[in-house]
Structure formats: C-alpha cells, structure tokens
Amino acid sequence: MTKRIAIIGGGIAGNAILHHVVNHPKFDDSFRIDIFDSKERMGRGKPYIEDSEVLLLNIPSDEMSMTNAPYNFVEWLESKNIPVHNYNSRKHFGDYSEEMFRRTAGVHSSVQLIDCKVTDVVYNEEIESYAVTSEIKSEEYDAVFLTVGQLSYSDPYRLKEKQNYIHNPYPLNYNITEIDGSVGVIGTGLSAIDCVRYLIMEQSVDGVRLFSRSGDMPSVRGTSYDLNIQYFTEEAVDAYIKDDLISLDKIIKLFKKEMSAQGVDEKLFYRHPESTLDDLKYDINHADAVGKLQYLIIAVNPLFSRVFPYFTKSDKSRFMREIHPLIDKNHSPMPPEVAAQLVEWAEDGRVVVIDGIDKVVTNTQFEVMTDSNEMFTVDYLINATGPIKDVEKETSPLIVNLVDRMLIASSELGGLIVDKEHRIISPRYGTLKHMYAIGNLTFSSDYMSNTVNILVKTTKLMVEGIMED
Ligand SMILES: Cc1cc2nc3c(=O)[nH]c(=O)nc-3n(C[C@H](O)[C@H](O)[C@H](O)COP(=O)(O)OP(=O)(O)OC[C@H]3O[C@@H](n4cnc5c(N)ncnc54)[C@H](O)[C@@H]3O)c2cc1C
Structure with a gap:
C-alpha cells in the first residue's frame, strides 16, 4: 500500500526529515513524499536564504552539519573552494543545505518538491487521512509533517505599513537598500546585530541606534570545550x-x-x-x-x-x-569577531544602544520615547524584535486555518503543543496519529532545541520511531 507523506516546510527540519526517511532501512518504493515550500526557501529555511554575506552563522562552521554522517559544512566549503572561516556566512550554509537536500530528493523519483505554500490541512477522522491544500492543488496524505518554522514577525509598536518602517528586514539586501537619513533598529538580539553589520558594512551608514527595553545582548561565544558530563545525564x-x-x-x-x-x-x-x-x-x-x-x-x-x-x-x-x-x-552566543567589531563601532560612537524604550510615535520622523522621558528621532526604523510566539495571533493562512479547525492549539509558552513523539495534540481530535510538528514551531515543547545539529538529531529519533510504527 502506498504511504503518502506531506512535509509542509522545506527548511532545516523538513530537510532533515527527508534525509532520515529516505535513509531509513524501511524506506522503499511504497513511499511517496511531497515537500512544499517557496522556491527560494526550499532546502534552506528562513535563516539561510540568499542574503548578504556579512550575516554570519552564530555557531562555528566546523560544528555545523546537516547529517550525522561525515559530509559536513566545512568539507562542502572546501569542495567549493570557499574560504573556511571560524564563522562562515549563513547564505553559504543555505547553499550547502539546499544542495544536499536537492541531491537527496533528486535520487528518489517518489520525492516531489512542490514550489508553493500550503494554505490548509483538513483532517478526515474516519479514514485518518489529511487533505493538504496548497496554492496549486489539494491532495490526500496518510501522514503530515508540519515544519513551517518561525511564525510571522511581531509588531510591538504597531508600525506595520508606516513609511520607512521595515517590518521584516530579511532578506536585508532586498529590503534595506536605499537608506537616506538616520536609522534605528528595534531590538538587540542576533537579528539586530545582523542589521547593524549590514547597515555599516554594506550600506555604509555612519551610525545606528539600537533601541530595546532591556538593552540586553546575547553573550559572546567563549572557548570551545568538549565536556564529559558526569551528573546531568x-x-x-x-x-x-x-x-x-x-x-x-x-x-x-x-x-x-x-x-x-x-x-x-x-x-x-x-x-x-x-x-x-x-x-x-x-x-x-x-x-x-x-x-x-x-x-x-x-x-x-x-x-x-x-x-x-x-x-x-x-x-x-x-x-x-x-x-x-x-x-x-x-x-546562542554571537561570534567573538562580531562582538569585537561591535565594541569598536560602539567606542567610535557609530553604534549606540538605548534601553528603556517605552513607545514609538510617528510624525515626519519616528520619535522613540524611553521610560525616563528621553526622545530619540530617526528617519528609518527597522524591526528586529523577532517572531510572534502565540499561534493564535498568527496571520498566515495555514496557521489561521489550523487554529480555526482546532487541529492545533498554542502551548502556554508559545508555539504549538505536541506529545513526546512530536504528534500534534489537537483540541478537537486529541493526539493526531500521523500529524507531526517539529522545529521552531515546537520551540517550547522541545526546549530551545532549534540549532541545526540538535534538529538533525531530534528529527532522526522522531523519524525512527515513526518508521518502526
Ligand atoms: C537569524 C537566525 C540565525 C540562526 N543561526 C543559526 C546558526 O548559526 N546555527 C544554528 O545551528 N542554528 C541557527 N539558527 C537556528 C536554526 O537554524 C533555525 O531555527 C532552524 O532554521 C529551524 O528550522 P525550521 O525547519 O523549524 O525552520 P526553517 O528552517 O525556517 O524552515 C521553515 C520553512 O517552512 C516554510 N514555510 C512556512 N510556511 C509554509 C507554508 N504555509 N507552506 C509551505 N512552507 C512553509 C518556510 O518558507 C521555511 O523554509 C538561527 C536562527 C535564526 C532565526
């Protein structure tokens, strides 16, 4: 009997699932796998899209791999004659991951890459099957993997659609091109650091103000240790x-x-x-x-x-x-090279961190007010506050429909609820037998296990359990 599988989202988790399924000893001609994603993200995922090369990995290149097998990112860089740095660009990691993904998909005629977004999934409880509707077709599947990654960008100061407000900055080299005036970034996390590097190194802006509530930045990656864990086992x-x-x-x-x-x-x-x-x-x-x-x-x-x-x-x-x-x-510490550069820019007055942000008012410029009643004005404001966490607040059609059909529910800490085997827990049908979610979407159930290496390992465990089933 044919086993029809839909993978919704061909980013890091979708890529890893494909890899583990086709390499499992029980994989055979009876499987048919369709993977849905937009062409530009297929095989790469959101953080590794085509973008400026100043956006770096935050994990050393030699610790990054899409497989548990030896063919890792550094070997790929060498095979392409791309210089190996301590931290290579995320774009290059995306090139590597996409190449591996397309190679894996290419050798199996039963694997189809479908270059479009999924908008709905309807569960038929009687026959335990799922109708997956995409922008181009609707088809029945026996199993569905929901691997759509982060939810949409949050808009904490309700500035979306305002002129010169850049709501979702990625890809930076597409969305931030002609900055003509003063510029501020909301946030001090890794995305804000991406924006600073891009603005100064690629757009040659004189200075950037970073606005945030706490002013807290990620730590700086220290010396690497291979620790032998004794008690926390x-x-x-x-x-x-x-x-x-x-x-x-x-x-x-x-x-x-x-x-x-x-x-x-x-x-x-x-x-x-x-x-x-x-x-x-x-x-x-x-x-x-x-x-x-x-x-x-x-x-x-x-x-x-x-x-x-x-x-x-x-x-x-x-x-x-x-x-x-x-x-x-x-x-998720930042690379030390990135930190040293930030310190240099901060000492030169090119990067200024302003904390205690309370609200933003729009007039001819953006007026950013702090809780101590200070006001800073900028011509451009870039949102680097990251994604929303609550699936019920998401606006993309697929998640809106899944919430509305009560197939998924938000976990109290964000993302959606799954059981220990990553089966989705539906408020209407209980634990769904063959609908799984993993990756950024389950960040609270899988506490912070979203780095590539951990995802590759956890998807392997999940796939092994499913293939045995
Ligand atoms: C800025 C940033 C930098 C990071 N840097 C590192 C790093 O250096 N090292 C590291 O190990 N980890 C890093 N991470 C963490 C980690 O790599 C990501 O969290 C990982 O990509 C999560 O995998 P995912 O499959 O859940 O999401 P993604 O890889 O983003 O994949 C989700 C995919 O689903 C697709 N999708 C969404 N909706 C639909 C739909 N309706 N239909 C079809 N497809 C859909 C998207 O287009 C996307 O391609 C970083 C994360 C971020 C955000």
Whole structure:
C-alpha cells in the first residue's frame, strides 16, 4: 500500500526529515513524499536564504552539519573552494543545505518538491487521512509533517505599513537598500546585530541606534570545550520521573552539581556589568570561563528538552521566568569577531544602544520615547524584535486555518503543543496519529532545541520511531 507523506516546510527540519526517511532501512518504493515550500526557501529555511554575506552563522562552521554522517559544512566549503572561516556566512550554509537536500530528493523519483505554500490541512477522522491544500492543488496524505518554522514577525509598536518602517528586514539586501537619513533598529538580539553589520558594512551608514527595553545582548561565544558530563545525564534525569512528572527543584540541584563538577562558577550566570558595551567586553576578556558555561549549556540542552515535557504547568512557568533567561543569554552566543567589531563601532560612537524604550510615535520622523522621558528621532526604523510566539495571533493562512479547525492549539509558552513523539495534540481530535510538528514551531515543547545539529538529531529519533510504527 502506498504511504503518502506531506512535509509542509522545506527548511532545516523538513530537510532533515527527508534525509532520515529516505535513509531509513524501511524506506522503499511504497513511499511517496511531497515537500512544499517557496522556491527560494526550499532546502534552506528562513535563516539561510540568499542574503548578504556579512550575516554570519552564530555557531562555528566546523560544528555545523546537516547529517550525522561525515559530509559536513566545512568539507562542502572546501569542495567549493570557499574560504573556511571560524564563522562562515549563513547564505553559504543555505547553499550547502539546499544542495544536499536537492541531491537527496533528486535520487528518489517518489520525492516531489512542490514550489508553493500550503494554505490548509483538513483532517478526515474516519479514514485518518489529511487533505493538504496548497496554492496549486489539494491532495490526500496518510501522514503530515508540519515544519513551517518561525511564525510571522511581531509588531510591538504597531508600525506595520508606516513609511520607512521595515517590518521584516530579511532578506536585508532586498529590503534595506536605499537608506537616506538616520536609522534605528528595534531590538538587540542576533537579528539586530545582523542589521547593524549590514547597515555599516554594506550600506555604509555612519551610525545606528539600537533601541530595546532591556538593552540586553546575547553573550559572546567563549572557548570551545568538549565536556564529559558526569551528573546531568539521561539516566539521572529519567530516575526522577514520578507519576510521569519531574520536579524542577531536583533538576536545578542536579544542574548545580554538574556545574560544580565542571568547575563552572554559578555567579557567571549573573555577570552583567552596567552597560551593554561592558557586558560584551567582559565576555571577550573571560573567554575560557564564559565558554565553559556556554558549552555546558549546549551539552545538556537536549536533556532540558527531555525533561521539559515532564514539568508541571507551574514548574514550566517558573522555569521560563527564573531559569530560561539565564540559559537564553548563554545559549546562542554571537561570534567573538562580531562582538569585537561591535565594541569598536560602539567606542567610535557609530553604534549606540538605548534601553528603556517605552513607545514609538510617528510624525515626519519616528520619535522613540524611553521610560525616563528621553526622545530619540530617526528617519528609518527597522524591526528586529523577532517572531510572534502565540499561534493564535498568527496571520498566515495555514496557521489561521489550523487554529480555526482546532487541529492545533498554542502551548502556554508559545508555539504549538505536541506529545513526546512530536504528534500534534489537537483540541478537537486529541493526539493526531500521523500529524507531526517539529522545529521552531515546537520551540517550547522541545526546549530551545532549534540549532541545526540538535534538529538533525531530534528529527532522526522522531523519524525512527515513526518508521518502526
Ligand atoms: C537569524 C537566525 C540565525 C540562526 N543561526 C543559526 C546558526 O548559526 N546555527 C544554528 O545551528 N542554528 C541557527 N539558527 C537556528 C536554526 O537554524 C533555525 O531555527 C532552524 O532554521 C529551524 O528550522 P525550521 O525547519 O523549524 O525552520 P526553517 O528552517 O525556517 O524552515 C521553515 C520553512 O517552512 C516554510 N514555510 C512556512 N510556511 C509554509 C507554508 N504555509 N507552506 C509551505 N512552507 C512553509 C518556510 O518558507 C521555511 O523554509 C538561527 C536562527 C535564526 C532565526
């Protein structure tokens, strides 16, 4: 019997799913796989589209790979005679990932790449099948993977459609082209840093103001460590499962024990000098200590994803309130080269970070007001606040329809709810047997497990479970 599979979204998660399915020993001629995405994102995903080469990976090039097999990104760069840097451009990673994806799809006639967006999925409970409607066709499938990535960009100051407001800046080299006047960026995260680099290095602007509520920037990647985890292990964590729950207090205690065994000072979590600039300098000057903390977090990240579904609702909220900000700050650090450049620009007065932003008023210019009643005016304002988290607030047709049909529901922490096998939990039908979601869309269920390497591993586990089924 033919097994018809739809993968909605051909970014990093969709790409990894395809790879694991076709390489599984149970894959045969009975499978038919359709993958939907726009042509420019197929095989690459949103962060790795064609864009300026000054937008860099935030993970060292030699730690990036789309497979668990040896053919990794660095080998690909070498094979193309592209210089290998500590951090290559995200565009080049997209070229690599797309090439691997198209090669995998190309050798299987049963795999079709469909260059369009999906707008709806209708579940037929009686025959357990899914009608997937795209911009060009509607067809029935036995299984659906929802891998559409981040939701739309948020608009915290309701400026969408205002002239000279750039709501979603990516691709930067398409959306930000003729800046003629002063420019501000809302946000201080990795996307804001992309904008600063692009504006100064490619658009030759004199200076950029970064506006945010907290002024907090990601940390700076320190020295790399290959840590041998002693206490915070899968067995230790699993031993805490009681009545299908794990206590957050026990996890915190175990993590502290691991920190102490690895010689990581807990105080590092609270290292935040007065200014953003000093914060960056601190990390640059303490690369060994900061790196050990970061690589400890990276090493145990998959375990946080494992325990997260076992927390009670109140433990999840407490975790997000008290622990998450500490992990988040150290989880996706910026490359040290990028930090050093930012410090230089800040010292030259070309980059200014303004925190305490309260509201933005539009007159002939944008008037950005702080909570201490200071006002800054700029001619152009770029939104780098990132995506919305609540699926119920999303405006793209597919998610709107899925919410409306009650196929998906928002997780209390953002994204949508899935079970431990990544089956979607529908408020109308319960756990959907063959509809799965993974990637950025499940960021709260899979606590922060969205880096390429982790996604490649978690999609493998998910696919293995499904293929056995
Ligand atoms: C700016 C940025 C930089 C990052 N840098 C790194 C890094 O250096 N290293 C690292 O390991 N991780 C990095 N990450 C994290 C990680 O790579 C991404 O989170 C990863 O791309 C998530 O995979 P995904 O498949 O969920 O989403 P994506 O890769 O974005 O794929 C989702 C795909 O779904 C498609 N889609 C959306 N709606 C529809 C629809 N209705 N129909 C069909 N298709 C649809 C989109 O076009 C997109 O191609 C970065 C993330 C961001 C945002």
